[in-house]
Amino acid sequence: MTRHGATVADHEQAVAHIIRRVFGEQAREIRRMTAGMANEVYAARLSSRAVIVRLNADSDSMRGAEEHIALFRSLGISVPEVLAADYSKTLVPFAYQIQSKLDGTDLGQVIDSLTGAQLKAIAGEIAWIVRRLEPLPTNGKFGWTGGGKAAAFATWLDVLRNMRAQIAERTATTRVVGDRYLQAIDALLDTHRPHLSCVASTFYYDDMSSKNVLIHEGRFVGLVDLDTVAYGDPLEGVGRIEASWFGTSYGRAYTDAVMAELELTTAERMMVHVYAILNRLYWLSERGIKFNGNTSTVIDHDLVARDQAIIDEMIVQLGLG
Numbered sequence: 001m002t003r004h005g006a007t008v009a010d011h012e013q014a015v016a017h018i019i020r021r022v023f024g025e026q027a028r029e030i031r032r033m034t035a036g037m038a039n040e041v042y043a044a045r046l047s048s049r050a051v052i053v054r055l056n057a058d059s060d061s062m063r064g065a066e067e068h069i070a071l072f073r074s075l076g077i078s079v080p081e082v083l084a085a086d087y088s089k090t091l092v093p094f095a096y097q098i099q100s101k102l103d104g105t106d107l108g109q110v111i112d113s114l115t116g117a118q119l120k121a122i123a124g125e126i127a128w129i130v131r132r133l134e135p136l137p138t139n140g141k142f143g144w145t146g147g148g149k150a151a152a153f154a155t156w157l158d159v160l161r162n163m164r165a166q167i168a169e170r171t172a173t174t175r176v177v178g179d180r181y182l183q184a185i186d187a188l189l190d191t192h193r194p195h196l197s198c199v200a201s202t203f204y205y206d207d208m209s210s211k212n213v214l215i216h217e218g219r220f221v222g223l224v225d226l227d228t229v230a231y232g233d234p235l236e237g238v239g240r241i242e243a244s245w246f247g248t249s250y251g252r253a254y255t256d257a258v259m260a261e262l263e264l265t266t267a268e269r270m271m272v273h274v275y276a277i278l279n280r281l282y283w284l285s286e287r288g289i290k291f292n293g294n295t296s297t298v299i300d301h302d303l304v305a306r307d308q309a310i311i312d313e314m315i316v317q318l319g320l321g
Helices: 008-023 063-074 107-113 116-133 156-174 179-191 233-242 249-259 266-287 303-316
Strands: 029-032 040-045 050-056 084-085 095-100 143-145 202-204 213-216 219-221 229-232
Touching: 008 029, 008 040, 008 050, 008 095, 008 249, 063 084, 063 095, 107 213, 107 249, 116 202, 116 213, 116 219, 116 233, 116 249, 156 179, 156 266, 179 266, 229 233, 233 249, 249 266, 266 303
Parallel strands: none
Antiparallel strands: 029 040, 040 050, 050 095, 084 095, 143 229, 202 229, 213 219
16 A cells, blocks of 8 residues: 555556557556655556656646756756656546656665776766756745745755754654754754855755666766755755765765865865754654655664664764764
8 A cells, every 4th residue: 555545556557557548558567666755656668668657646746857857958967858747637546757767776776886986977977967057046945846836945044944843743753863863953053053044045956865866887877856956055965965875985985076076165064964964864754654655654663773873973973972
């Protein structure tokens, strides 16, 4: 059973029907993609190619991807092509979007096998994308935009305070984030208030860490999952990269390479560390929360303990422990 009561079988049946209607042939294979928390995503193999079919009961959820894919492609950034979309839920009881399939695997699945030279080259691609997006206009507000929703916070600090509120709300049910971590967030927001209060509304794609960065034969091939983009501090996106593989040699090498390519100052690197902690705490708060068929209300306490150990080490290294 997945979100909104639909089962995997329901989704597979919908995907098969969509493929028949759009391409006029039977899908030779339909495979559920197990990464991601927003949409229900399936890879479908046709006679001559593979495509990605994305489903959601929310008709607006994927509209942002069409806009952002067109924008990114116009900037020379490698992303999939939207082949078809229908948000009316008339053909099947889901809004759907079909994208071309990029040949590649999420970086998180292969990063430990990459060489230092490969990590440096990928870091260069990511830094280039960050710089390519930064000059784009925003609405002057802060937060996430896409799918009919616009960034609406007055300051970047307000965004982070809202993140803290979400963590507290989730942990009131799951109990996976204790008071000491909420106090650590408060300390970080207070200590770095001068920077956080003055961040300009800057366009960036925040989710370029363990997912959405596709790698093929050790090389960057493109980005996926572009439903939303962020207006705020691009260093937050770099913080996600550090958070993803904190404590590993390849994670350190890759994060350092990204920061070097971006020519970050000592102060900016400090903010990357701050954002890394905030993101690890946010990810911890997601344990036991069901978002889609890839998530569950069951809490794996071994994983929670592992997450907490990593966060504790991050806090100590930042001088808060």
